[in-house]
Amino acid sequence: AQTVTQSQPEMSVQEAETVTLSCTYDTSENNYYLFWYKQPPSRQMILVIRQEAYKQQNATENRFSVNFQKAAKSFSLKISDSQLGDTAMYFCAFMKPNTGNQFYFGTGTSLTVIP
Amino acid sequence: KAGVTQTPRYLIKTRGQQVTLSCSPISGHRSVSWYQQTPGQGLQFLFEYFSETQRNKGNFPGRFSGRQFSNSRSEMNVSTLELGDSALYLCASSLEQGGSYEQYFGPGTRLTVT
Numbered sequence: 001a002q003t004v005t006q007s008q009p010e011m012s013v014q015e016a017e018t019v020t021l022s023c024t025y026d027t028s029e030n031n032y033y034l035f036w037y038k039q040p041p042s043r044q045m046i047l048v049i050r051q052e053a054y055k056q057q058n059a060t061e062n063r064f065s066v067n068f069q070k071a072a073k074s075f076s077l078k079i080s081d082s083q084l085g086d087t088a089m090y091f092c093a094f095m096k097p098n099t100g101n102q103f104y105f106g107t108g109t110s111l112t113v114i115p
Numbered sequence: 116k117a118g119v120t121q122t123p124r125y126l127i128k129t130r131g132q133q134v135t136l137s138c139s140p141i142s143g144h145r146s147v148s149w150y151q152q153t154p155g156q157g158l159q160f161l162f163e164y165f166s167e168t169q170r171n172k173g174n175f176p177g178r179f180s181g182r183q184f185s186n187s188r189s190e191m192n193v194s195t196l197e198l199g200d201s202a203l204y205l206c207a208s209s210l211e212q213g214g215s216y217e218q219y220f221g222p223g224t225r226l227t228v229t
Contacts, residue, residue, distance in 0.1 A: 035218075045220040
């Protein structure tokens with residue numbers, strides 16, 4: 001089974017600053033997808049960003065970007081210009097296609113943006 | 116398009132009872148997955164359905180079961196409820212076409228077992 005590790009249970013950042021959340025995964029596969037999801041307090045889980053393993057270019061979505069290091073099996077999320085609305089639990093997830101749509105999630109990082 | 120919907124949103128049951136939760140995926144999505152989320156265990160995968168067939172199953176006892184209907188709506192059932200079943204149950208749907216594998220989550224059903 002694949003494993004996803006988020007080693008930072010809690011983090012905090014000052015508003016307008018930049019923060020990086022870490023994620024590592026363990027797999028012997030070559031073709032897979034990685035995702036970051038955000039779950040604000042008492043609100044719905046939403047997709048932040050996705051990365052296909054076959055793409056070398058790091059994905060970006062506005063203030064969110066990833067640092068994908070395939071050889072190191074690392075997939076960190078960088079949030080620039082942090083906003084109060086970024087306060088949430090962030091989950092890293094791994095998915096291998098063509099085996100059923102089974103996602104493997106990390107245990108999450110609770111991020112607090114401090115005004 | 117409407118998002119993933121789950122009913123009911125909140126549920127209180129007593130030990131020994133059974134419960135059925137419902138999930139309606141985004142229109143056109145044929146894959147539906149279920150997760151149990153608890154503060155101590157994070158997101159635990161229950162099972163995944165695609166075109167009415169269970170493709171994957173997590174490591175949960177047989178008290179947890181599910182099904183998917185021809186319109187892709189899905190239900191999960193928990194029989195003989197235990198206190199430890201108290202959790203947020205999340206449903207997620209996926210298009211799974213054209214490389215679109217991301218899952219879209221519903222708001223969840225908060226189950227409390229007393």
